[in-house]
Amino acid sequence: MHKLKRTANLKKISGYSLLLLLLINIAGCRQNSGSTTQSEETTVKLVNAPAFNADSAYAFIENQVKFGPRVPNTPAHVKAGDWMIKKLKEYGFEVTEQPFKPVTFDGKTLNARNIIGSYNPAAAKRILLAAHWDSRPFADKDSTRKEQPIDGANDGASGVGVLLEIARTIHTSAKKPEIGIDIIFFDAEDWGEKEDMQPAQDKVYWCLGSQYWAQNLHKPGYSAYFGILLDMVGAKGAVFPKEGMSMQYASSINNQVWNIARTLGYGQYFIEEEGAGITDDHVYVNNLARIPMIDILHQELNSSRTFGAYHHTHHDNMGVIDKNTLKAVGQTVIQVLYESNSEML
Ligand code: AHN
Numbered sequence: 617m618h619k620l621k622r623t624a625n626l627k628k629i630s631g632y633s634l635l636l637l638l639l640i641n642i643a644g645c646r647q648n649s650g651s652t653t654q655s656e657e658t659t660v661k662l663v664n665a666p667a668f669n670a671d672s673a674y675a676f677i678e679n680q681v682k683f684g685p686r687v688p689n690t691p692a693h694v695k696a697g698d699w700m701i702k703k704l705k706e707y708g709f710e711v712t713e714q715p716f717k718p719v720t721f722d723g724k725t726l727n728a729r730n731i732i733g734s735y736n737p738a739a740a741k742r743i744l745l746a747a748h749w750d751s752r753p754f755a756d757k758d759s760t761r762k763e764q765p766i767d768g769a770n771d772g773a774s775g776v777g778v779l780l781e782i783a784r785t786i787h788t789s790a791k792k793p794e795i796g797i798d799i800i801f802f803d804a805e806d807w808g809e810k811e812d813m814q815p816a817q818d819k820v821y822w823c824l825g826s827q828y829w830a831q832n833l834h835k836p837g838y839s840a841y842f843g844i845l846l847d848m849v850g851a852k853g854a855v856f857p858k859e860g861m862s863m864q865y866a867s868s869i870n871n872q873v874w875n876i877a878r879t880l881g882y883g884q885y886f887i888e889e890e891g892a893g894i895t896d897d898h899v900y901v902n903n904l905a906r907i908p909m910i911d912i913l914h915q916e917l918n919s920s921r922t923f924g925a926y927h928h929t930h931h932d933n934m935g936v937i938d939k940n941t942l943k944a945v946g947q948t949v950i951q952v953l954y955e956s957n958s959e960m961l
């Protein structure tokens with residue numbers, strides 16, 4: 617905690633005391649972690665938090681994929697949603713379903729629902745965690761079967777799997793976070809225009825669930841201290857550059873989360889680079905609900921494409937999911953929740 621604030625304090629001090637402080641600081645870094653090559657404000661002292669189980673998160677992803685593509689207006693979508701609600705309740709979360717009927721770019725009316733699970737519903741200080749739970753109805757970036765729905769193992773199921781595992785971890789752990797937690801599974805995120813189409817000028821067809829929720833909060837006057845969105849958090853070798861909109865709306869939260877990740881040893885995933893700004897569910901939470909929210913999102917850097925090669929293709933199946941990536945993301949988010957007991961966040 618103190619190292620995040622030390623940078624500012626250093627400016628007030630000069631001469632020998634500065635030198636002394638630097639020496640203490642270097643020694644402190646060595647105790648906290650092995651990464652003395654990082655700049656001084658990147659290592660933080662962490663509280664004890666329960667372990668995230670990546671095998672269980674993987675099984676939650678597999679379970680969703682087994683229902684079939686979670687495309688709105690299909691039986692698989694209804695069954696998967698019901699299963700997620702059952703799991704949240706099993707882990708002691710109070711569940712609110714928010715049905716809505718958005719119209720898509722291709723004129724379809726969807727039977728959609730946002731699913732909200734609340735832990736410690738009476739707590740005033742809350743952290744919002746979210747992922748979209750629907751999967752894309754087309755494989756428009758694939759070269760074959762472009763009109764067929766995709767498994768969405770990473771794009772959709774990975775975020776839900778990590779969040780369900782976080783819910784399970786809190787439920788089974790003796791130590792509980794002191795804050796309230798809301799897990800929102802947004803529906804109808806991924807029915808946006810196809811790859812070769814011009815996007816509509818007046819309306820965004822992505823993120824229909826978060827747009828609806830931000831304008832129709834599940835509890836009147838709902839707010840949270842901050843939020844974290846997970847999107848495509850399970851691919852092998854994924855990197856999470858600091859997403860552009862997150863840095864625009866919530867840079868201090870983003871930097872603190874990345875510092876926690878690095879301290880835990882996940883710096884190879886949570887890299888110190890800024891990525892593109894992406895129209896994702898957090899944008900509406902930020903600019904309509906006015907809750908600062910970051911997006912942990914896999915983006916490719918130094919590539920002609922923004923997202924991984926699997927994105928919106930049939931390759932987005934269980935074969936791309938890697939437990940090491942799930943562990944890095946899940947453990948980081950759990951640590952953030954438990955740090956809220958301390959003064960860091
Ligand atoms: C855009 O491509 C502009 N937004 C897509 C965000 C997304 C799609 N995340 C997952 N699937």
Ligand code: ZN
Pocket residue numbers: 752771806928
């Ligand atoms: Zn998608």
